[in-house]
Amino acid sequence: GVDPPPRRSARTSGPRPYAEAMAVDRVLLCAPRGFCAGVEMAIKALAWMVRAFEPPVYCYHEIVHNQKVVSRFEDMGVVFVDDVTEVPPGAPLMLSAHGSAPEVVQAARDNGGYVVDAVCPLVTKVHHEVKVRAGKGYQIVYVGHEGHEEAVGTMAVAPDAIHLVETEEQVAALPDFDQPVALLAQTTLSHRDWDGVKEATRSRFPETWMPGRSDLCFATTNRQSALGQIADRCDTTIVIGSANSSNTRALEKLARDAGCPRVLRVNGVDEVPDDLTGTVGVTAGASAPEELVEAIIAHLAPVEGVEEVRYTDEDEYFPPPRSLRDLIDAVDLVATLTLGGPVADRPGLNDRQTKASDVLAALPTSR
Numbered sequence: 001g002v003d004p005p006p007r008r009s010a011r012t013s014g015p016r017p018y019a020e021a022m023a024v025d026r027v028l029l030c031a032p033r034g035f036c037a038g039v040e041m042a043i044k045a046l047a048w049m050v051r052a053f054e055p056p057v058y059c060y061h062e063i064v065h066n067q068k069v070v071s072r073f074e075d076m077g078v079v080f081v082d083d084v085t086e087v088p089p090g091a092p093l094m095l096s097a098h099g100s101a102p103e104v105v106q107a108a109r110d111n112g113g114y115v116v117d118a119v120c121p122l123v124t125k126v127h128h129e130v131k132v133r134a135g136k137g138y139q140i141v142y143v144g145h146e147g148h149e150e151a152v153g154t155m156a157v158a159p160d161a162i163h164l165v166e167t168e169e170q171v172a173a174l175p176d177f178d179q180p181v182a183l184l185a186q187t188t189l190s191h192r193d194w195d196g197v198k199e200a201t202r203s204r205f206p207e208t209w210m211p212g213r214s215d216l217c218f219a220t221t222n223r224q225s226a227l228g229q230i231a232d233r234c235d236t237t238i239v240i241g242s243a244n245s246s247n248t249r250a251l252e253k254l255a256r257d258a259g260c261p262r263v264l265r266v267n268g269v270d271e272v273p274d275d276l277t278g279t280v281g282v283t284a285g286a287s288a289p290e291e292l293v294e295a296i297i298a299h300l301a302p303v304e305g306v307e308e309v310r311y312t313d314e315d316e317y318f319p320p321p322r323s324l325r326d327l328i329d330a331v332d333l334v335a336t337l338t339l340g341g342p343v344a345d346r347p348g349l350n351d352r353q354t355k356a357s358d359v360l361a362a363l364p365t366s367r
Contacts, residue, residue, distance in 0.1 A: 022274055022275065022276050022277070022300065022301070023276075023277045023278075023303075024276050024277065024278070024279075024280050024300045024301065024302045024303065025277075025278055025279055025302060025303055025304050026278075026279050026280070026302050026303075026304040026305065026306070026307060027279075027280050027281075027282055027297055027300055027302045027305075027306045027307070028230040028233060028234060028279060028280070028281045028282070028307050028309055029281075029282050029283075029293075029297070029306050029307065029308045029309065030223065030226040030227050030229075030230060030281065030282065030283035030284075030308075030309060030311070031226060031308050031309065031310040031311065032219065032222050032223060032226060032310075032311065032312065032313075032314050033223060033226065033282075033283045033284040033288075033293065034240075034284040034285075034286070034288050034289065034290050034293060034357070035286060035287070035288070035289065035290070035355075035356050035357060036217065036219030036220070036286040036314075036316075037219065037314070037316040037317055037318045038097050038120030038121065038122060038123075038217075038219075038286075038318055039064050039097060039120075039286055039287055039356065040317075040318070040355070040356040041097075041118065041120070041318040041319070041320060042063055042064060042096070042097035042118040042120070043063065043064065043069065043356040043359060043360060044320065044351065044354065044356050044359055045094065045116055045118045045320050045321065045324050046059060046063050046073060046078065046094050046118070047356075047359045047360070047363065048320070048324060048327070049092055049094055049114075049116060049324070049327075050073070050076045050077065050078065050363075052092075052327055053092045053114070055076070055077025055078070056077050056078065056079045056091070057077060057078050057079070057091075057092045057093075057094070058078070058079050058080075058081055058086075058087045058091050058092065058093045058094070058113075059073070059078055059079070059080050059081070059093070059094045059095075059096060060080075060081060060082075060084055060087075060093065060094070060095045060096055060100060060104065060108065061080065061081075061082060061095075061096040061098060061100075061149050062080055062096060062149075062244075063078075063080075063094065063096050063097060063118070064096070064097055064245075064287040065098075065241075065242050065244045065245035065246070065248075065287050066241065066242050066245065066267075066285075066287035066288055066289070067242045067267050067268075068267065068268060068288075068289065068292060069287065069289060069360065072360055072363055073363075075363075076363055084104055084107045084108050084111065085107070087108070087111055087113070089111055089112050089113070090111070090112045090113045091111070091113045092113050092114045092115075093108050093111065093113050093114070093115050093116075094115075094116045094117075094118055095108060095115070095116070095117045095118060095119060096118060096119075096149065097118050097119060097120045097123075098119070098120070098123065098148075098149040098150040098153060099119040099120070099123035099124070099126075099127060099149070099150055099153040099154060100117070100119065100153050101152065101153050101156030101157070102156060102157060103156065104153070104156075105117060114323075114327070115323070116321050116323055116324045116327075117321055117323075118321060120187070120217075120318070121318050122187045122215075122217050123150055123153070123154070123187055125215070126154055126184055126185070126186075126187060126215050127153075127154060127157050129182075129184055129211055129215075130142075130154060130157040130158050130161075130162060130184060131157055131158060133158075133161075133182040133184075133209065134157070134158035134160075134161040134162070136180075137179050137180065138161065138179060138180050138181065138182040138209065139161055139162075139163065139177040139179045139180070139181050139182070140158065140161055140162040140163065140181075140182045140183075140184055141163055141165055141171070141174065141181060141182070141183050141184070141201050141205075141208075142154065142155060142162050142163065142164050142165070142184050142185070142186070143165055143166070143183070143184070143185040143186065143189060143193070143194060143197045143198070143201075144164055144166070144185065144186035144189070145166060145186060145189075145246055146164060146166065148186065148246055150186050150187065150188065150246075151164060151186050154184075154186070165197060165201075166193075166197070167197065168196050168197055168200040171197060171200040171201050171204055172200070172204065174204070177205070180207065180209065181201070181205040181207070181208045181209065182208065182209040182210070183198065183201050183202070183208050183209070183210050184210075184211070184215055185198075185214075185215040185216060186215075186246070187215055187216060187217040187220065188217055188220050188245075188246040188247040188250070188286070189216055189220070189246070189250070190220070190224055190247075190250035190253065190254060191216065191221065191224065192250075192253070192254070192257070193250065194216060198210075217247070217286075218314075218316065219247075219286050219314065219316075220247045220250070220286060222311060222312055222314060223247065223251060223283060223285070223286065224250065224251060224254055225311045225312075226283065226309065226310070226311035226312075227239075227251055227254055227255060227258075227281070227283050228254065228258060229309055229311060230281045230309050231254065231255045231258035231259070231260045231281060232258050232259050232260065233279060233281070234255075234260050234278075234279050234280060234281035235260075235261060235262065235276075235277060235278035235279050235280065236260070236261070236262040236263070236264065236276050236278070236279075236280045236281070237255040237260045237262070237263045237264070237280070237281040237282075237283070238264050238265075238266060238272065238280060238281065238282045238283075238296060239251045239252045239255065239263065239264070239265045239266070239283055239284070239285065240265075240266055240267075240268075240282070240283070240284040240285065240288045240292050240293060240296065241265065241267075241284060241285030241287060241288045242267055242285075242287065242288075243265070245285045245286075245287050245288075247285050247286050247287075248265065248285030248286075248287070248288070249265070251283055251285060252265045255281070260281070266296070267292075268292055268295065268296075269292070269295040269296050269298075269299045272296055272299055272300070276300065280300055280302070282296060282297065282300075289356070289357045289360050289361075290355075290357040291357060291360070291361055317352050319351065319352075320351060
């Protein structure tokens with residue numbers, strides 16, 4: 001991410017070009033916030049595909065659940081589809097970070113084009129757990145949101161052995177299984193969504209198997225913990241992210257449950273009202289780019305500046321999918337040979353040091 005704006009006094013805060021009526025004293029800025037490691041990987045992967053292929057490049061489902069990110073890629077010639085049969089034969093295709101059903105992955109590969117599966121490794125872990133447990137004869141209770149792409153893809157791994165629940169009441173309505181029971185979860189759930197259903201399942205099925213390491217995404221948990229440190233200190237909390245982002249909506253709910261008087265979920269600066277006062281908390285869901293955070297803080301123009309409240313540091317890194325790494329090497333090799341430089345001395349792609357927000361910001365608005 002980028003360092004927050006410097007603290008400014010009342011005399012040096014300057015004009016408020018968007019919001020003359022606002023009187024924001026201070027911004028409490030959550031850290032961590034914004035892009036998680038899986039989103040970082042997926043966005044950089046799709047940016048590489050845009051670089052390597054002539055448009056259109058296709059993507060199965062939204063690459064991540066964020067309006068601004070999706071629009072940026074659409075401007076670059078990416079076509080988002082909800083059915084792989086909509087992809088012309090031989091066209092390049094990316095599968096989204098949320099994970100896809102096995103038959104979708106196979107249909108994509110059968111289509112004859114270059115396919116990159118940008119599924120988050122944490123989702124892959126859950127898919128593997130479903131496959132293994134179902135293969136051992138377990139009935140799987142899966143805690144997730146009906147219709148969410150991640151839940152749909154995960155349930156398709158073993159549709160005859162998996163049961164979706166969202167509430168304790170749905171756990172109570174499950175049949176009495178003759179087989180052993182395993183409990184798994186959508187990675188982007190909040191702990192509040194998970195804990196009650198987990199306990200209800202373990203109470204109903206005392207021998208329930210659970211993985212040794214939680215299915216819940218560390219980044220989702222960290223963003224919630226960071227917000228939990230400031231929500232009760234704020235007059236308003238702004239959560240940046242889109243309505244179809246599960247982890248964003250979990251942040252919104254957490255701020256309300258923590259007693260913050262006013263909670264706003266916004267896609268961007270244009271949705272921030274002009275009547276905010278006092279202390280404003282700012283965070284961003286795991287699919288929201290840092291440039292939105294910066295624009296909103298500039299818009300708020302807090303008289304007493306910005307205090308970044310850090311819960312923890314994140315240094316997790318997910319490398320691009322292997323097929324994409326091979327493509328990157330090929331593109332770099334061709335570029336080096338075309339330019340006449342020595343192949344052995346060509347610089348490697350320093351992908352870990354490249355931030356997805358910077359990649360997005362550098363994309364032209366049209367192609």
